[in-house]
Amino acid sequence: MPAHSEHNISMNIINTLQNAVAQAVEQLYGGPCDPSKVMVNTTPSDFTGDYSVVVFPFVKISKKSPDATALEIGAILVQNVSEITAFNVVKGFLNVEISAAFWLNFLQETNANPDFGRQPRNGKKVMVEFSSPNTNKPLHMGHIRNILLGWSCSCILEAVGYDVVKTQIINDRGVAICKSMLSWKKFGDGQTPDSTGIKSDHFVGDWYVLFEQKIRAEYEAWQQSDTAKTLLETHLKPGLSEKDFFKDFKNKWFNEYAELGAEVREMLLKWEENDPETLTLWKKMNGWVYAGFDKTYTDLGVTFDHLYYESKTYLLGKDIVEDGLSKGVFYQKEDGSVWIDLTDAGLDHKVVLRADGTSVYITQDLGTARMRFQELGCEQFVYVVADEQNYHFQVLFEILRRLDEPYAEGLHHLSYGLVELPTGRMKTREGTVVDADDLIAEVVKLADDQSKERGEIEGISPTEKTENLRRVGMGALKFFIIKVNPKKRMIFNPEESVDLQGQTGPYIQYSFVRINGLMQRVEKENIDLSLAWQYNDLQPQEKDLLAALHDFPAIVAAAAKEYDPSMVANYCYTLAKSYHRFWHDLSIFNAENLETKAFRLTLSNTVGKVLQRGMGLLGIEMPGRM
RNA sequence: GGCUCCGUAGCUUAAUGGAUAGAGCACCUGACUACGGAUCAGGAGGUUAGAGGUUCGAGUCCUCUCGGAGUCACCA
Numbered sequence: 001m002p003a004h005s006e007h008n009i010s011m012n013i014i015n016t017l018q019n020a021v022a023q024a025v026e027q028l029y030g031g032p033c034d035p036s037k038v039m040v041n042t043t044p045s046d047f048t049g050d051y052s053v054v055v056f057p058f059v060k061i062s063k064k065s066p067d068a069t070a071l072e073i074g075a076i077l078v079q080n081v082s083e084i085t086a087f088n089v090v091k092g093f094l095n096v097e098i099s100a101a102f103w104l105n106f107l108q109e110t111n112a113n114p115d116f117g118r119q120p121r122n123g124k125k126v127m128v129e130f131s132s133p134n135t136n137k138p139l140h141m142g143h144i145r146n147i148l149l150g151w152s153c154s155c156i157l158e159a160v161g162y163d164v165v166k167t168q169i170i171n172d173r174g175v176a177i178c179k180s181m182l183s184w185k186k187f188g189d190g191q192t193p194d195s196t197g198i199k200s201d202h203f204v205g206d207w208y209v210l211f212e213q214k215i216r217a218e219y220e221a222w223q224q225s226d227t228a229k230t231l232l233e234t235h236l237k238p239g240l241s242e243k244d245f246f247k248d249f250k251n252k253w254f255n256e257y258a259e260l261g262a263e264v265r266e267m268l269l270k271w272e273e274n275d276p277e278t279l280t281l282w283k284k285m286n287g288w289v290y291a292g293f294d295k296t297y298t299d300l301g302v303t304f305d306h307l308y309y310e311s312k313t314y315l316l317g318k319d320i321v322e323d324g325l326s327k328g329v330f331y332q333k334e335d336g337s338v339w340i341d342l343t344d345a346g347l348d349h350k351v352v353l354r355a356d357g358t359s360v361y362i363t364q365d366l367g368t369a370r371m372r373f374q375e376l377g378c379e380q381f382v383y384v385v386a387d388e389q390n391y392h393f394q395v396l397f398e399i400l401r402r403l404d405e406p407y408a409e410g411l412h413h414l415s416y417g418l419v420e421l422p423t424g425r426m427k428t429r430e431g432t433v434v435d436a437d438d439l440i441a442e443v444v445k446l447a448d449d450q451s452k453e454r455g456e457i458e459g460i461s462p463t464e465k466t467e468n469l470r471r472v473g474m475g476a477l478k479f480f481i482i483k484v485n486p487k488k489r490m491i492f493n494p495e496e497s498v499d500l501q502g503q504t505g506p507y508i509q510y511s512f513v514r515i516n517g518l519m520q521r522v523e524k525e526n527i528d529l530s531l532a533w534q535y536n537d538l539q540p541q542e543k544d545l546l547a548a549l550h551d552f553p554a555i556v557a558a559a560a561k562e563y564d565p566s567m568v569a570n571y572c573y574t575l576a577k578s579y580h581r582f583w584h585d586l587s588i589f590n591a592e593n594l595e596t597k598a599f600r601l602t603l604s605n606t607v608g609k610v611l612q613r614g615m616g617l618l619g620i621e622m623p624g625r626m
Numbered sequence: 627g628g629c630u631c632c633g634u635a636g637c638u639u640a641a642u643g644g645a646u647a648g649a650g651c652a653c654c655u656g657a658c659u660a661c662g663g664a665u666c667a668g669g670a671g672g673u674u675a676g677a678g679g680u681u682c683g684a685g686u687c688c689u690c691u692c693g694g695a696g697u698c699a700c701c702a
Binding site: 039041043044046047052054056059066090092093134171174175176251310335337339346347348351352353354355356358360361364386387388389390391392415417418447450451454456483484485487488489491493496499500501503504509510511513514517518521558562566570573574577580583584585587588589590625626 | 658
C-alpha cells in the first residue's frame with residue numbers, strides 16, 4: 001500500500017484539482033473562485049501531462065498574461081497537492097502530471113470495489129415508461145430503439161442511486177386491434193398461430209395487414225361509384241387533383257361510407273359495451289400478441305416491473321378535469337367542452353374534454369400520471385417516446401404544472417428521433433417495416449457466420465457457443481443503436497445491416513474476451529498479483545487506461561443527468577480502444593519482470609470489470625469467447 | 627404559414643465555450659515463428675450548410691439566409 005493511503009484517495013482527482021486551483025486563485029489574487037467552474041480536461045496526447053487546467057478565466061483577476069498566471073497557479077499546486085509531481089505551461093494551458101503513487105492506489109481501490117461507478121441509494125423513486133406497443137402488430141425497429149433507450153436509461157438511473165420502476169403502457173384497445181379482430185373473424189376461418197405455425201404476434205399483425213388491403217380495395221372500388229363521382233364534382237377545387245382529393249377524403253370516407261369501417265366501429269362499440277363475444281375474441285387475440293411480445297422481450301433481455309393497460313386507463317382523467325375547472329386552470333365552452341389556455345407559455349389552447357363529455361388522449365395521460373404517483377409513489381417520471389410527440393409532452397407537463405401536481409417538476413420526456421429507412425419512414429400498411437424478430441435473428445446469424453470463418457471457438461460446448469454468439473449478435477445490434485445520441489434521427493439501412501468491426505459492440509466484447517483469456521490463465525497458473533503495487537514505471541498506454549477508468553463514475557453520472565446512454569456507449573468504446581492499443585504495444589504475460597506482469601494483469605482485470613459494467617448499463621452482455 | 631428540432635469527411639458519427647474538430651466504415655500502405663488479427667500503426671479524405679455578431683477563444687451562444695424533419699385534430 002502506498003505511503004499516503006490515509007489521504008482520501010477515493011475522491012475524484014478532478015475535484016481535487018478544481019478545489020486546489022480555486023484555493024490558489026483566491027490566495028494569489030484575492031477574488032472568489034467557484035471550484036465547480038474550474039475547467040479541468042485530460043491533456044491531449046501531444047503534450048506532456050495528465051490533466052490540463054484552463055487558466056484564461058483567471059486572467060481578469062490576476063491582471064497578468066495567461067502564461068504568467070498559469071505559472072503562478074502551477075507553482076502553488078505542485079506545492080499543495082501531493083498527487084501532483086510536475087507541471088508545465090503551454091499557450092495558457094496549465095498541464096499537471098499526476099504521481100504514480102496516486103494511480104497505483106487508485107487502481108488498487110478500484111479493482112477491489114464491486115460498486116465502482118455506482119452511487120449510494122438516494123431514496124428517490126423514478127418511473128421509466130418505454131416500449132408501449134400497440135397490440136395489433138409485432139414489434140419493429142422503432143420499438144427496439146425505444147426499448148433499448150428505456151432499458152439502458154433505467155439501468156443508468158439505478159446506478160446513480162434511484163429506485164427505478166420500469167413500466168410500459170400497452171395500447172390494447174381501440175380501432176387498430178378491432179381491425180385485426182374483425183379481419184380474423186371475417187376471413188380467418190378458425191386459423192390459429194398453432195395451426196399455421198406463425199409466431200403469434202405476427203399472426204395477429206397479418207390480419208391487420210389484410211384488413212388494410214381489403215379496405216384499400218373497397219375504397220378504390222367506391223371511387224368509381226356514383227356517390228363518389230357526385231362528391232368529387234361538388235367538392236373538387238381548382239389546383240386539387242382527383243387523387244389528392246381522395247387522399248384527403250379517406251378518413252371521412254372510412255367513418256361515413258365504408259362498409260368495413262362501419263363494421264369496425266360497431267365492433268369497437270360492442271367492446272365498449274362489454275359484449276361477451278367481442279371481449280372473448282379480444283382477449284384471445286391480445287393473448288396471442290402478448291405471447292409473441294414476451295419472446296421478443298426475452299430476446300432483447302428486458303423486463304418490466306409494472307404493466308399498464310390502456311383498456312383500464314383510457315377513461316381516467318375526468319376527476320382531473322373537475323379539479324382543474326374548480327381551480328380555474330381549465331375553462332368550459334358553451335358547448336360543454338373543456339379547454340386550457342396555454343398561450344402565455346408559448347403554446348396553444350388545448351381541449352381536455354370533448355363536448356360530449358368523453359376524454360381525449362391527453363386527458364388519459366393526465367389521469368395516468370396522477371394514478372401512478374398515488375400508486376407507485378414516484379416523484380420522477382421519464383417517458384421514452386419518439387420526438388413526433390414533443391409538443392404533446394410540452395403541453396402535458398405544462399398542464400400538470402398548472403394543476404400543481406406534486407411530481408410536476410420531476411417529469412421528463414426522453415425524446416428520440418424516429419428510425420427511418422433509406423426509402424423514408426417505415427409504414428406497416430405498406431409493409432416497409434424492419435421487423436424486430438427478423439432483425440434479431442439476422443444479426444445473431446451474422447455473428448455465427450463470422451465466427452465460423454474465424455474458427456476461434458471450436459471445441460466448446462454447443463450451448464456455450466450458441467450463448468456466446470447470441471451475445472455477440474445482440475451486442476452488435478444494441479451497440480449500433482445505443483451509440484447514437486437519442487435525439488438524432490436514425491437512418492437504418494437493412495442492406496448494410498450491422499457491423500461487427502470497428503466502432504461496434506463486438507469490438508468492445510473482444511477486448512473483454514482477451515482479458516478473460518488472461519484471467520483464466522492467471523487462475524490456472526495461480527499467479528500472485530500482489531506484486532503489482534511495487535510497479536513503478538508507468539507507461540503512457542497504462543496511464544491512458546487509468547485515466548479512462550477514473551472517468552467512469554463521472555460518465556455514468558453525466559449520462560444519468562442527460563438521460564443519454566450514448567455517452568456510456570462511447571465511453572466503453574474509448575476504453576476498449578485504449579486497451580487494444582495497450583495490448584498491442586506492451587507485453588503482459590511476457591513482461592520484463594514480475595511486478596510489471598502483476599500490474600498489467602491487474603490493470604487488465606479492472607478494465608474488464610469496468611467494460612462489463614459499462615456495457616451492462618446498456619443491456620449488453622459479455623461473451624467469454626467469441 | 628406559426629412553433630420546435632436538426633445540418634460536422636463519400637457514408638455513420640464524437641466533441642460540459644478551450645490547444646491542430648476526434649473516431650468508425652469504405653479506399654490505399656504496413657504490423658506477430660510472442661498473451662486470440664472481430665486487433666494495431668500509417669496515408670488520403672473537413673471553409674463544422676452559408677453570412678454576420680458576442681468572446682482572449684465558437685461546431686457549440688445570438689441574428690439572418692438556405693436545406694431537411696416534426697408538429698400545429700373534440701386521432702391516438
